[in-house]
Each structure stands twice: as structure tokens, then as C-alpha cells.
Amino acid sequence: MAVINRIAGFADEMTAWRRHLHQNPELQFECHQTAAFVAERLREFGISEIHEGIASSGLVAIIEGQGTGPTIGLRADMDALPIMEATGLAHASVNAGKMHACGHDGHTAMLLGAAKYLAETRNFAGRVALIFQPAEEGGGGAKVMCDDGIMERFDIDQVYALHNAPGLPEGKMVTTPGPIMAAVDTFEIVITGHGGHGAMPHETKDPVVAAVGIVSAIQTIVSRNHYAIEDLVISVTQIHTGTAENIVPAEAYICGTVRTFNPDVQAMVMRRMEQIVAGQAAAYDVSARLDYQIGYPATVNDAGAAEFAALVAALVVGEDNVDAAAGREMGAEDFAYMLQERPGAYLFLGQGESAGLHHPEYEFNDEIAPIGASFFARLVETAQPVE
Template identity: 70%
Template sequence: MPVLNRIADFAEEMKGWRRHLHANPEIGFDCHETAGFVVAKLREFGVDEIHEGLATSGVVALIRGQGDGPVIGLRADMDALPMDEMTGLDHASGTKGRMHACGHDGHTTMLLGAAKYLAETRNFAGTVALIFQPAEEGGGGAGVMVEEGLMERFGIREVYALHNEPGLPVGAFRTAPGPIMAAVDDFSITVTGKGGHGAMPHEAADPVVAACGIVTAIQTIVSRNHHATKDLVISVTQIHTGSADNVIPATAWINGTVRSFDKGVQAMVMRRMREVVEGQAMAYGVKADLDYNLGYPATVNAPEKAAFAAEVAGEVGTASDPDSPREMGAEDFSFMLEQRPGAYLFIGNGETRGVHHPEYDFNDDTAPYGASFFARLVERAQPAER
């Protein structure tokens, strides 16, 4: 079964929604205008309940089907990125420093398309909870919604989400059982020495040399402390220090990111990084303080839900190998999957610029496939009695 006929009928309408959202991006938890647009559409569609203000600007809408049954959750993220757009499109961002460079405008549109169809047809049992979430890009809005009781309040039993993927053909989907995206942590290290003249290093305690030693030693955690068959990335991405060629500074700062899937690996990294930083500081005669911050957990699909979602995706478009490779990127939908079984899938955006690129744009041809997937997922998971 390809794109549902009814959804194909209003594909142009969906394009209009998406381009409006793209031109009016909002950041983090402050997605009030986006939420207002979503709520207006949901009221127009005739959903049964609308709940606003979750995680500041999140929205949950309920659509009841035919007869009793469980509640299935479908989630879309709404927030944009703090960057300038360089597409030159007619519907480009109207706000400098804000851009929908990750396709959340498309994700919101796909869920709105599913909402319109499901509110019209109601060819399912139980209830569908449509979750429109702010602050995926660093704010952890999904975690906040969970902490506010999202799952319990609405009785959600399982939950699903889609993310567009440039390079994957339009109409294609991919997912995998178990971990599909990594946990993301960040760290910062403050190295404090003793400043001095660049010509007299013996009178100083050089934090620059110590910082270089720390960075080099951190790389051995992956190569010498980690089991080679378990995925792990540690990247030092920033070093800041100094003000002049002939001045040894008093302080240096190091920042970076850690990506992993296994909580045991994550614990090992935290322990070894602390040991490395302390040991290197002692060796160079400086003081070093590590601040290690746990971020989004790994996104872990329930195997049976991922297999079911892949089957539904194959009905709407084409589904890839069910053991699709996992990614080292991170996603706060992981907080929802920690609470309820479900699956996270990628949907093809075609040959476009990659996400987070200033020339990226969501492919409007993708939206009918995503909306049809969400709709068929509900109908298949909770079929109405005949």
C-alpha cells in the first residue's frame, strides 16, 4: 500500500503548513507560535482533546477511535536551530539566527497530516496521543515532558517517532532493533597553572602544555581501555587559552563530547577521564578540574516494535534491512523510549543537503509518506472491530 489516497489529496495543503513553519522558526522551549499554529490546525481537524503548556510550549492532542483500546503515542519535535539560513528560498527563515536546519518543521507537518486523516477516518480502536514537543536540540524537551508525567497522564502504552534522513530515497524508511542512536555526554576541563613570560617557562606552570598532554591521554581511553567491539567516540572539540605570543597564560579550557550505547562503557569513560585528568595534572604540576555532564541516553528501540514499524513502513514505502546501522548522533526521544516500548525510524529526505547545514531544506515530497506511516501504524497496531 503506497501513500494513503486521502493524505495524497491534501499533500499540497501539508506543503503550505510546512513552509509556514519553516519561515517562522523558534528555538528551544520557546515554541509558542509554532504550538499556536499546531493547536489551530488540530481544532480545525476536530480532535477530541488538546492539552497545552507541557514542557513550556508542548502540545498533546487525543483522537479517540472506535471502541475501547490502549493509547498509542506519536511524537514530533517542533524546535529549530540557532543558525543563519543560506537557502535563498521564498519560504526561508524570516528571523536572523534561527533556522529549521534539522527538518523539525517537516516532522511537525507529518504528524499534523496524520492527525487530519485519523480525526476524519477514526478507523482504529482506543486512542492516539499526538505529541508535539519543544526543545529537542539540546534542551531535552522529551525528558521534561516525561518528568511532567506525559506517559501516566495520558495512559500511553507505546510510542513512535520519525526523523528525516538526507541521502535516503524519498519513500524509504530504516530502523533497527535495540540501540539506534547513541547517548551523548559532554565534558569541560579547566586547567589552572601559573602564568609567566614566554621566555622564562621555568618560572611558570604552563597550562597549555598540560592541556595538550590531557587531550593526547584522553584519546587512549578509546584505544586502550575500551573493548573494540563496542561503539564509542570521544572527541575533544575545543581548546581555549592564551592572549599573546610571549605570555604563558594561567588557565586553559578543554571541551568535548562522548558518544556511547552501553551504560557500562559510559561509566568506564567517566572513571578513566577523571583518572587521566588528575594524573596528567599531577605530572605537569598544574591543577585540573573535570566537569562531566550526562546528556541524552541512548535511543533504544524495543525489538518487536521496531520489527512491526518496519513492516508498516514497507506497506507505505520501502523498508530497509531491519538491522540498519546505528548512529553516533543523539536524540531526546530516548527519554520516552526509556519509559515505554516503541521505535524510532528514519525516513528518506532524498538527495538534499545534510541536516544542520545552512542550505538544508526538508523535502515536501517526504511528508505524505511520513503522515501515511503514522496513520497506518495506528490502524495496524489498534485495528477497529469489524
């Protein structure tokens, strides 16, 4: 692999940064200590233009290259998850119930590594905008940063991001033109009936049987209401009801997730879910309320940017380790909002076999940090060469 020698030379530093961040995870928009750590490192690298407090705890740092040219944006997410860590590592989280279980500590370390190299060499034209973003995990921090005007304020022309991928061979990089990750919506259904004694169900309006009917009917949206070649996932993930074996409860709760790529499919799901909830409630003589929450949009790579990013990836990991047409998956990512604002691409970097993302035993593979940092650096140098 053609990892940049200078970046390989400070791999141990990157590991130290990453493990410090891992020990001190923060959630959502409250990444203030993380951002302060990042800003301190950037100043050590000689980067003086650092804009803090964007989207509460996000920051954007500017590295000036040689001469005039465009500005390329590189994004890393900083937030952790509300998970109790179970790795047993010496650098495990010291904040109970908070854990870097998705590798955002690694993403931040990779972008810091690229920043250190780029600030030293400045072998590029124009500028680099380093985007350190809070609240990817459910808060939509990317949207908030875009709403705060970072693309216009810093004159960003294109934007790129990486995510580690457990199970993908270490050092392999994949992307795809067009949609790479799905839109994600959440639904909640509250069913209200009339409780009573389990031995006398005729005196009740049972929300349990209504919940079962609604869940079964929702599954027919995928099997009977959408065109089979259009990707769609509807998963019911929670059902809560009841307190005892001989009591018919008064209420039941259902929730789940919807993943789509096509807005027409998304609209169909919303319409059918409303019809099903209303119809099943009437059939079982209960009342039911649907709360359908539209979340992150699909993450859509610019075709040209994805092709370019794959070519750069090949410079770092070799052509045999790059898949430029890997297809799309049903996960979701708020980098989608940045790609709605500017052309760019999102890529995955394999970290080998490990516990999966969002698992309490997950650990970022520090061996891939120099690869990710080298990719970011080569991306800048290749996109904006000095003439």
C-alpha cells in the same frame, strides 16, 4: 509507493504548514508560537481534546477512534537550532540566528498530516495521542514531558517517532531492534596555571602543554581502555587558550562529546577521564577541573515494536525500501526517554541528497512529508484495527 490517497491530496497544505514553521523557528522550550499554530490546525481538523502548556510549550492532542482500545502515541519535535540560515530560500527563517536545520518543521508537518487524516476517518479502535514536543535540541524536552506524566495521564501504551535522513534515498525507511542511537555526554576541562612571558617559560606553569597532554591522553581511552567491539566515540571539539604569540596564558579550556551504548563503558570513560585529568595536571604542575555532564541515554527500540513498525513501513514504501536491521549510529535523540517509559520504535525516513542535519544550507524535502504522514496513519490503523 502506497501513500494514502487522501494524504497525497493535501500534500500542498502540508508544504504550506512546513514552510510557515520554517520561517518562524523557535528554540528549546520557547516554542509557543509553533504550538499555537499546531493547536489551531488541530482544531480546524475537528480535534477538541488538546492539552497545551506541557513542558512549557509542548502539547498532547487526543483523537478518539471507534470503540474501546489502547492509546498509541505519535511524537514530533518542534524546536529549531541556533544557526544562521544560508539557504536563500523564499521561506527562509525570519528570526535571525534561528533555523530549522534538523527538519523538525517537517516532522511537525508530517504529524499534522496524519492528524488531519485520522481525525477525518477514525478508522481505528481506541485512541491516538499526538505528542508535539519542544526542546529536543539539547533541552531534553521528551524527559520533561515524561516527568510531567504524559504517559500515565493519557494512558499511552506504546510510542513511535520518525526523523528525516539526508543522504538516505528518498522514501527509504530504516530502523533496528534494540539500540539505534547512542547516549551522549559532554565534558569540559578548565586548566589553570601561571601565565607569563613566552620568552621565559621557566617562570610560568604552562596550561597549553598541559592541555595538549590531556587531549592526547584522552584519545587513549578509546584505543587502550575499552573492548574494541563496544561502540565508543570520544571527540575533543574545542580548545581555547591564549591571547598573543609571546604570552604564556594562565588558563586553557577543553570540551568535547562522548558517545556510548553500554553504561559500563560510560562509567569507565568517566573514571579514566578523571584519572587522566588529575594525572596530567600533576605532571605539568597545574590545576585542572573536569566537569562531566551525563546527557541523553541511548535510544533503544523495543524489538517487537521495531519489527512491527518495519512491516507497516513496507505497506507505505514497499519491502524493498525498508531496512529493518539497519544497525545503530552514534548520534543521539531525546526520544530515548519516551522509549524508557513505553515500548515503541524510532525510525529514519530518507529524504535524498541534501545538506546534512545541523548545516546552515539544510532544507527539509517536502516530497517525503506525505510518506511520513501515511506511515503514522497506517501505524495506528494496523496496530489498533476496528473489529
